[in-house]
Each structure stands twice: as structure tokens, then as C-alpha cells.
Amino acid sequence: MALPELNAQSTYSLDLDQPLPPVRRGHLDLGGESVTGESVSVNNQYIELNGEPWIPVVGEIHFSRYPAEYWSEAIRKMKAGGINLIATYVFWSMHERAEGDFDWEGDLNLRRFLELCAANDVRAIVRMGPFCHGEVRNGGIPDWIYGRPVEIRSNDPGYLFYADRLYSQIAQQLDGLLFKDGGPVVGVQLENEYQHSAAPWEWTYPGAPRELTVADRDVDVTHYQITAGGPKNKFADEGRDHMATLKKIARSHGIDVPIYTATGWGNAAIVENGSIPVTAGYAYPFWAPPAPSDFYLFKDIRLNPDYPPISYEADLYPSIPAELGAGISLTYKRRTTVLPSSLAPLIVRTLGSGANGIGYYMYHGGSNPVIDGHFFNEQSGGLPRINYDYQAPIGEYGEMRLHHRELKLLHLLLDNWGDQLAPMPPLLPEPNAAIEPSDVDTLRWAVRTDGRCGFLFLHNFQDHVENRDLTSLRLELEGKNDEKIAFPNDGTFTLAKDASGVLPFNLQLADLTLRTATAQPLTVLRNGDETHTVFITVDGMQPELVFEGKHAFETEDGSTAKRRGEVTVVSGAPDKSFRFRLGNQHFLVVPRELALSLVHADASKLVFADADGFPAPEGLELRTVGKSSIRLRVYPETAVSQLRSSRGVVESRSGQKNGFADWQVKFEAVEPPVEVRRIGDRRLALSVSEGQLQTDDIWLQLPYIGDRVAAFIGGELVADHFYFGQPWDIGLRKFADRLADEEMIFVFHPVHPDVSYLLDLPESVQAEIKERGKPLLRIEDPAAQSEYRTRLTFGQ
Missing domain, CATH: 2.102.20.10 (Beta-galactosidase, domain 2)
Known part of the structure; x- marks a missing residue:
């Protein structure tokens, strides 16, 4: 060309x-009906909800990585971004830390999280494992299984005993919350990347060869992370049998849902004709050298999925991505930055290539829990102890970022025209292939x-x-x-x-x-x-x-x-x-x-604001940081004549409106009651001067150039950050109770000129470090800003 x-x-x-490919129905063991009269079915091209084509927009959040007191808010923020299906992992290792003793309380309360999905009218898909990965210790496999005489991730009867018990426990959490019962859980994922990928066992030593959480049989066909290519899987039949066995176990415990998924990339095994083989796309992986990817080239993504080869007949299933990299983890060796500007083009390419679903990993970041003094991050992979921000559209502390706003615009299009789009196959110009x-x-x-x-x-x-x-x-x-x-x-x-x-x-x-x-x-x-x-x-x-x-x-x-x-x-x-x-x-x-300032859309109006916004009971919640006023505009102006605010003073703005109603909400300015003092060259101490946080949240920005920062309260690690060219933004409300009595101590570490992640840092930083030829640590002055929130109600 x-x-x-x-x-x-x-x-x-x-x-x-061009001729249209035929829609094939009835060949998949998927679909179901609800006691409320709703139905879900799956054909070879798309999913149907209540008889109409439906394009799910899936956002991942891990309930166990976010404080339970903020779950409802997090779900509402995701819904505001156009997410209509929330995915969440069940990390087995967190729930069964001691053999036979399950914990579903507090931040581990799966049932409560799903109840909140239902309360906020968002459907859910539960990724049950047993193996999950998710950059969690052992990929979610409990430590104690390492010392049991079983072959994990196989049909070994001893392993299936533990998998059966896990699924039984999950079934109790899902009881009454499944789609068939009128609940939010429309689907579950079985296993993860089976016969494709695994996590490192944490039972290892520095310098030792990596030992993966995989059956000995599958060692030669298993990767550490998502990879295209690889050897032919001579145990593919056993893999399909194991996946089918997991589905039978799930159903034996009443986990009967319309949609079962299984990761389908890189020869991963699925349940033949019984699960949707979901796909992935990471343009900025931390596990591969930086290089232009092919995820921005249009193709027929259903018949030619990303990360080939595949283990299934592609024409039998719709193309539903589950892991489009809306962000990425930082590791000690790699500090990859996902450009917010990269996400909308990725989704345009994926939809234009024929995908009939969109799934983001991660959509909402979080923090790895510390339970009984134990960390659950993947330490042998060099992941931060606490931080799982993932550079996601919604961050570790709930901040709503630029790509949250950009992606929302595409999600609204799908919400309005997705039923028309789904049956339309892709047509590709011939020169595209070159x-x-x-x-x-x-x-x-x-x-x-x-x-x-x-x-x-x-x-x-x-x-x-x-x-x-x-x-x-x-x-x-x-x-x-x-x-x-x-x-x-x-x-x-x-x-x-x-x-x-x-x-x-x-x-x-x-x-x-x-x-x-x-x-x-x-x-x-x-x-x-x-x-x-x-x-x-x-x-x-x-x-x-x-x-x-x-x-x-x-x-x-x-x-x-x-x-x-x-x-x-x-x-x-x-x-x-x-x-x-x-x-x-x-x-x-x-x-x-x-x-990009659109914060709310419903059947009758659009609301634009220079703030973040998400639905609240009987209204709209707005938040802004460091600015004690919010301007908002409503279209059409006839949709709203009155605006009431739970906080602040509402003023109608006069002048040319161009079809928009125009208001401003003003708050009384509040100085953040935070003091930061330096302790030597490597430490800062933060204290709350008035004994408590007086605003909804305090946001602390730590600009620095270095290797990493660790934050402690009472000598306990509570947060951490790997430097990747950007400041660290921390929301302090999560620590409010402890900050009332104790300081937060930040410990900084310098970056050395021979680190492997130097290639990921901004060019100016690379040049400075190379010129110095010795370690560099620069801590700029921190900045604290108050957050202002209000709940708006609209009237005529």
C-alpha cells in the first residue's frame, strides 16, 4: 500500500x-430468565437483554481493595462513567487465610458489596477463581495449599475438594442475589487465564527461579503474564475438562447464571459452548519492553482476537473484551505510564473492529489490604505493598480522572445506540491489513x-x-x-x-x-x-x-x-x-x-460542571478540590428552573445562555488543617493541626523525584508510591481517625542511575539522573487542598 x-x-x-454473516442461536449453554421476567441470551455475535441487543460496559473494582464505607460511592461513580456491569474478584487467599476458616466480614463482605450494586441499579459479574492473579499474593491461592499433597489448578480430587468448598462459600454469599432470583449477578468468571498464565508462589527466595502457581503438567505452556504466541498445548483436552468441571461444581451449589466467562486469550482453556471467551488488550504492559502495539489497528476482532493463538472456534462466540488496560500496575523494575489520551482511541478501535462489549481492568483502583499484619500484594513480582491505584479512571482514593470523563462519552453513545450497533458486523478497508x-x-x-x-x-x-x-x-x-x-x-x-x-x-x-x-x-x-x-x-x-x-x-x-x-x-x-x-x-x-465536563445525563437533561459528579440518593453529588465554587450548566434550560444545594450558596448566572441554564454554587473557603514538616533529607511528617479533618477530604500532593515513598502511621505502613514521573496525590479521609492522634510519616528513597525502570521516566528526568551519575532525591514542597462537596436536587 x-x-x-x-x-x-x-x-x-x-x-x-457486503453480505451479512448469519446470527447463530441455541448452540451455547448460556442464557437464562429471572423471576422478574427479564431474560439474557447469547448468540454468536452479541448478548441480548430482554430480547434486545445489549453491549455491556464492564468496569472492574475489587471490593476487598477498597474501604467498605465507601463502596456505595464508588459504585455510583462508576455508574456515572457509564459502567452498566461491575466486575469484581474474589481473592480466595484473603477469605480463607487459615484452612477451613472463611472470613466475609468488613471489607471482605462480598454479599454487602453486591447488595449495594443492586441498590444502585448496576449489574455485576463475580470473578470467582479459584485462581485470580490480579497481582495478589500467589494469585489468590492461599499459602497453606502449597504444603498440601495436591496438584493445584487441575482435576486432582484433593484440589477439587478445596475448589468445591470455595464455590460453596461463594454460593452462600450470592444466595438470592443471582439474576434468576431478581438479583444483580448476571454472570461469573470461572478460573482465570487457565493454561495460559500464572502468578509466582511467594514461597521463594531472592535470586531463585520463579515458581508459578500452576499444575506441574502445564508448566511449559504457562506464562507469567499475558503473552501472544507460545507452544502448542498438548494438554488442551485436560484444560477444557477442568473448566467444564468447575462449571459443574458452580452449578451444583446453585450458581446458575446466564453468563459464564473464561479468559480466552493465548490458548487459555474455556468451557466449550458453555462460556464466553473474553479478551484483553494492554498497550502499556509492565511485563514487556516498550514498543508500539497492534491494539490500535482495526481488524475483525471476533474472528481474529488479540493475543493469539486461541483454543476455541471463534465464530461460535461474540467478542467481549474483559481486560482492556484502562491503566497498569507499577512494579519496582518497570514504571509504565498509561496515557489518558490512549483510552478513547483504544475503545474506538475495539468497537470498530466488531467487539460487542467493553471491559476495563482496572476501572477503579484501590489498596491492597493488610490483614493480621500480612501483606497481600505480589511481592515476588515487585508490586507495591499497598498501592493498587493502577492509574485507573477512578483512582486509589476515589479521584475521577480525565479518562473517566473521556470514556463516558463513548459509553453514552453505546447506551443510546448500542442496540443498533451490536448486530452490525465490521467492514474493513482492504489497505488496513498493510x-x-x-x-x-x-x-x-x-x-x-x-x-x-x-x-x-x-x-x-x-x-x-x-x-x-x-x-x-x-x-x-x-x-x-x-x-x-x-x-x-x-x-x-x-x-x-x-x-x-x-x-x-x-x-x-x-x-x-x-x-x-x-x-x-x-x-x-x-x-x-x-x-x-x-x-x-x-x-x-x-x-x-x-x-x-x-x-x-x-x-x-x-x-x-x-x-x-x-x-x-x-x-x-x-x-x-x-x-x-x-x-x-x-x-x-x-x-x-x-x-468532558459532563457530570450527569438522564432521559431529560445534561449537566455540565467544572467538578466531579455522580448520582446520589434523590440528587446529584458534586465534588471539587482546592476551589470553593462550582459552575454548572444544564441543557436544555427548560428542564430545570430551580436548583437546591445541600451546602453552599446557589446563584443563577445571567447573560447569554445559548440554551443552557447556568448556576454557580459557592462554598465558604476552608483552609486544610494540615501541617507538614521536614525531618532530615528523606522524611516528612504530616499532622492535622485541629485534631480532625474539617472538610469532606483533604488531598495532599507530594511532588518529588526519587525511587519510592512509604507512608507510616504509628510505625505501620499504610500507603506507598513508586515514582513514575508524576506527583503522589493522597486522599486523607481514609486515615482521618488515626490522624486525629498520630502523625503520618513519609519516607523517601532516591533513584539510582542504574535502575531498570529509568527508560520509563520522563526524558528530562532520565537526562538529569544520567548527568549526575549518582542517586537523586528531590522533595518539592507538598500542597494540601480542601475538598468541597454538595448534593444537588433539581426542580421546576
């Missing part, structure tokens, strides 16, 4: 008139369509390279009966570096046909007999919406509507919101920058 010349027009084309990961000059794109209408997926991102704007682009689709569909309608467009988008064509909007749009659909609102269809801009593109037919749109906010032949083209400025309407059909296009 000849690469397009830079700054010359590059026209890409695709024929949409694109290499290092090629940053060729547009990456694909189409999903039923032959007439559909969605165009495109992005301009590649990991581990320098991306640049793509200019003078034009896309031409040819439909049935020689129908011509062009993006844009006339001329060319630019796709900015790192940008991505999902663009519709022949999308039916009530009685209007949207022929094309160079803006991404977001949602549809309904207020009485009015509908409001909302779009967001794509970086670099001039937003235009092309409608079939000649229409007399009423335009506002600088937008224009022009008739061109048999279509009407509406356009506006890419950096400002603009509106237009035809009768009771209203349209709003908002710039991406404003869209």
Missing part, C-alpha cells in the same frame, strides 16, 4: 454492499453497518510513537444501489493527533434521516413532546450534519443551514456550542472540551 503524501488529499473508500503500528501517516478506520446505515470509526493514535495531525482527508462509502456517502459532504477534513471519533451515516432520528455527521452522537433527551439529539465535536473536524431532503431548520448560536441538492447541511464553529431545530426536534452540538 502506498502511503498518502502529507498535505495532499487522501481519499479512502469502502463498498458497504498498516504497521509505526505508521502514523495513514488513517486508521473501519465501518460497522447493516448495509445501509451504520457508524464510521476512526482515530489518529498509536502508543509509543509521536503522533501528528492528519490533514486533507476524505472518506467515501458506496452503498446499495450506488448510493454515495461522503465525509465530509464536500471537501476534506483534518483529524488531530490523538483524536478519535464515531460518526453516523443514514441514522434515523424520528422522521429525519441523518445522512452523515462529522460530529459524534452523544445522547437523545426527551422533554414532553420535544426531542433533543446531542452531538460532540471531534478534534480537528469542522462539525456538520447532513440531512436527506430539503428542510427549513431554525438555526441559533452562529450555525448555518444550507440546501445542497437533495440534502440540507447544518454546520457551526468547532469551538462553540450551536443549536438548530425543526419543529419539536432539537439538535445540539457541543465542543469536546465542554463535553
Whole structure:
């Protein structure tokens, strides 16, 4: 394939008139009905919920790695991001620390966590193990099993006895909470990466060869982490039999759910015709050298999954990713940074390649528990003792990050149009197959369509390279009966570096046909007999919406509507919101920058704020850090006439509103009652000067250059951080009770010039360390900021 010349027009084309693959049903031992009348079924292309195609958006949080008192809030934050299915691990080693003695209390209370999922109207999938990994000690296998005469992760009767007892205990936690009983648990995962991956046993010594948590039979086919390729598995039949055995054990204890999953990458064994083989994609792994990945290249991901080879017949199952790396762990030897800008393009590529589900590992970070003085991190793998922040969209202390906001925009699209998208197979331009990961000059794109209408997926991102704007682009689709569909309608467009988008064509909007749009659909609102269809801009593109037919749109906010032949083209400025309407059909296009401040979307309104937001009982909770006011805007302005705030003073903002109601909430400023003093060159001491935290939370930022930091209270390690080029942000509310009486001591360590992770640090830091030729530790002045929260209710 000849690469397009830079700054010359590059026209890409695709024929949409292709045969549709048949939907096959009834061949999988999956699906079920609820006592409430709901149903779930699985065909070879997608999942159906209550008879309609459904694209699950799965976010992982580990209940045992987050304080139980904040579980409800965490679930609501995930829901605010568009997560409709929460996944969580059951780490066996934490619950059965002593043989036969199970602990399901406090932060280990699985049942309570699932009850809160139900209370917040979010479905759940429980990853039961027995083996989990998750960077936990022994991958979740209890220490005491090492000394038992059993072959773990096999059909050894002794091991199956323990697995049976574990599943029996989990079944008691799930009793009455399964989908069939009207509960939130729609699925379970059996095992994890079986016959593909394992964790190191912690029964080891420095310098000793790594011994993995795997049956002796499978040592030669097992990796430490997710890997493509590998030797042929001559024990594949035994692997399938073990997975089928685990499913039988689960069902024998009443764990009967519509969806069973099993990790399907890298020859991992699944339950044939009885589990969905879920997939993964990590562009920034800590277990491999940094290099451009192929996770940003479009392909038919169902028939050609990532991390091949696979052990199953791909055409029998839908493509449902479970572990798209929304972040990554830091290890002592590697400090990989996941760029927040990398996530939206990854999801656009994955959906455009034909995936009918999205799953994030992790979506919400946490902290490894310390129980009875024992750490449960994977110490032999060099993982932090406590920190499992994972650079996730929601962090270890509950902070909601940029990629939480960016991904939400795609999730809203799926919530509104996923039932239309799911049955549409991917169509790939032939030249796509020749694109290499290092090629940053060729547009990456694909189409999903039923032959007439559909969605165009495109992005301009590649990991581990320098991306640049793509200019003078034009896309031409040819439909049935020689129908011509062009993006844009006339001329060319630019796709900015790192940008991505999902663009519709022949999308039916009530009685209007949207022929094309160079803006991404977001949602549809309904207020009485009015509908409001909302779009967001794509970086670099001039937003235009092309409608079939000649229409007399009423335009506002600088937008224009022009008739061109048999279509009407509406356009506006890419950096400002603009509106237009035809009768009771209203349209709003908002710039991406404003869209990233979206904190709430329901059937009738959108709420934008310069704060974080998530649903609360009978309202919306907003939080801001270091700023004692919040500006919020509501669209449409007719949706809300009154705003009440549980805290602060509400003021209506006057001036030009452009269809938005505009308010400000002001709080009384509170100085954080925190003092930090230096103790020598390597230590800081933090104390709460007033004896208690007076605000909702205090956020402490520790900017430094070094190797790591450990935080202690009363001589006990309570938090830690590996340096990877960014400051450490700590939420102190988790430690409030202890900080009332004791100081928190931070111990810093210098970075040495010969460390293996130097290649992962910012280039400026690498250069400084190399120039010094000796250890470096620089501790900047810490900054403490108060958090302000309020609960809003809206009225007419």
C-alpha cells in the first residue's frame, strides 16, 4: 500500500454492499430468565437483554481493595462513567487465610458489596477463581495449599475438594442475589487465564527461579503474564475438562447464571459452548519492553482476537473484551505510564473492529489490604505493598480522572445506540491489513453497518510513537444501489493527533434521516413532546450534519443551514456550542472540551460542571478540590428552573445562555488543617493541626523525584508510591481517625542511575539522573487542598 503524501488529499473508500454473516442461536449453554421476567441470551455475535441487543460496559473494582464505607460511592461513580456491569474478584487467599476458616466480614463482605450494586441499579459479574492473579499474593491461592499433597489448578480430587468448598462459600454469599432470583449477578468468571498464565508462589527466595502457581503438567505452556504466541498445548483436552468441571461444581451449589466467562486469550482453556471467551488488550504492559502495539489497528476482532493463538472456534462466540488496560500496575523494575489520551482511541478501535462489549481492568483502583499484619500484594513480582491505584479512571482514593470523563462519552453513545450497533458486523478497508503500528501517516478506520446505515470509526493514535495531525482527508462509502456517502459532504477534513471519533451515516432520528455527521452522537433527551439529539465535536473536524431532503431548520448560536441538492447541511464553529431545530426536534452540538465536563445525563437533561459528579440518593453529588465554587450548566434550560444545594450558596448566572441554564454554587473557603514538616533529607511528617479533618477530604500532593515513598502511621505502613514521573496525590479521609492522634510519616528513597525502570521516566528526568551519575532525591514542597462537596436536587 502506498502511503498518502502529507498535505495532499487522501481519499479512502469502502463498498458497504457486503453480505451479512448469519446470527447463530441455541448452540451455547448460556442464557437464562429471572423471576422478574427479564431474560439474557447469547448468540454468536452479541448478548441480548430482554430480547434486545445489549453491549455491556464492564468496569472492574475489587471490593476487598477498597474501604467498605465507601463502596456505595464508588459504585455510583462508576455508574456515572457509564459502567452498566461491575466486575469484581474474589481473592480466595484473603477469605480463607487459615484452612477451613472463611472470613466475609468488613471489607471482605462480598454479599454487602453486591447488595449495594443492586441498590444502585448496576449489574455485576463475580470473578470467582479459584485462581485470580490480579497481582495478589500467589494469585489468590492461599499459602497453606502449597504444603498440601495436591496438584493445584487441575482435576486432582484433593484440589477439587478445596475448589468445591470455595464455590460453596461463594454460593452462600450470592444466595438470592443471582439474576434468576431478581438479583444483580448476571454472570461469573470461572478460573482465570487457565493454561495460559500464572502468578509466582511467594514461597521463594531472592535470586531463585520463579515458581508459578500452576499444575506441574502445564508448566511449559504457562506464562507469567499475558503473552501472544507460545507452544502448542498438548494438554488442551485436560484444560477444557477442568473448566467444564468447575462449571459443574458452580452449578451444583446453585450458581446458575446466564453468563459464564473464561479468559480466552493465548490458548487459555474455556468451557466449550458453555462460556464466553473474553479478551484483553494492554498497550502499556509492565511485563514487556516498550514498543508500539497492534491494539490500535482495526481488524475483525471476533474472528481474529488479540493475543493469539486461541483454543476455541471463534465464530461460535461474540467478542467481549474483559481486560482492556484502562491503566497498569507499577512494579519496582518497570514504571509504565498509561496515557489518558490512549483510552478513547483504544475503545474506538475495539468497537470498530466488531467487539460487542467493553471491559476495563482496572476501572477503579484501590489498596491492597493488610490483614493480621500480612501483606497481600505480589511481592515476588515487585508490586507495591499497598498501592493498587493502577492509574485507573477512578483512582486509589476515589479521584475521577480525565479518562473517566473521556470514556463516558463513548459509553453514552453505546447506551443510546448500542442496540443498533451490536448486530452490525465490521467492514474493513482492504489497505488496513498493510498498516504497521509505526505508521502514523495513514488513517486508521473501519465501518460497522447493516448495509445501509451504520457508524464510521476512526482515530489518529498509536502508543509509543509521536503522533501528528492528519490533514486533507476524505472518506467515501458506496452503498446499495450506488448510493454515495461522503465525509465530509464536500471537501476534506483534518483529524488531530490523538483524536478519535464515531460518526453516523443514514441514522434515523424520528422522521429525519441523518445522512452523515462529522460530529459524534452523544445522547437523545426527551422533554414532553420535544426531542433533543446531542452531538460532540471531534478534534480537528469542522462539525456538520447532513440531512436527506430539503428542510427549513431554525438555526441559533452562529450555525448555518444550507440546501445542497437533495440534502440540507447544518454546520457551526468547532469551538462553540450551536443549536438548530425543526419543529419539536432539537439538535445540539457541543465542543469536546465542554463535553468532558459532563457530570450527569438522564432521559431529560445534561449537566455540565467544572467538578466531579455522580448520582446520589434523590440528587446529584458534586465534588471539587482546592476551589470553593462550582459552575454548572444544564441543557436544555427548560428542564430545570430551580436548583437546591445541600451546602453552599446557589446563584443563577445571567447573560447569554445559548440554551443552557447556568448556576454557580459557592462554598465558604476552608483552609486544610494540615501541617507538614521536614525531618532530615528523606522524611516528612504530616499532622492535622485541629485534631480532625474539617472538610469532606483533604488531598495532599507530594511532588518529588526519587525511587519510592512509604507512608507510616504509628510505625505501620499504610500507603506507598513508586515514582513514575508524576506527583503522589493522597486522599486523607481514609486515615482521618488515626490522624486525629498520630502523625503520618513519609519516607523517601532516591533513584539510582542504574535502575531498570529509568527508560520509563520522563526524558528530562532520565537526562538529569544520567548527568549526575549518582542517586537523586528531590522533595518539592507538598500542597494540601480542601475538598468541597454538595448534593444537588433539581426542580421546576
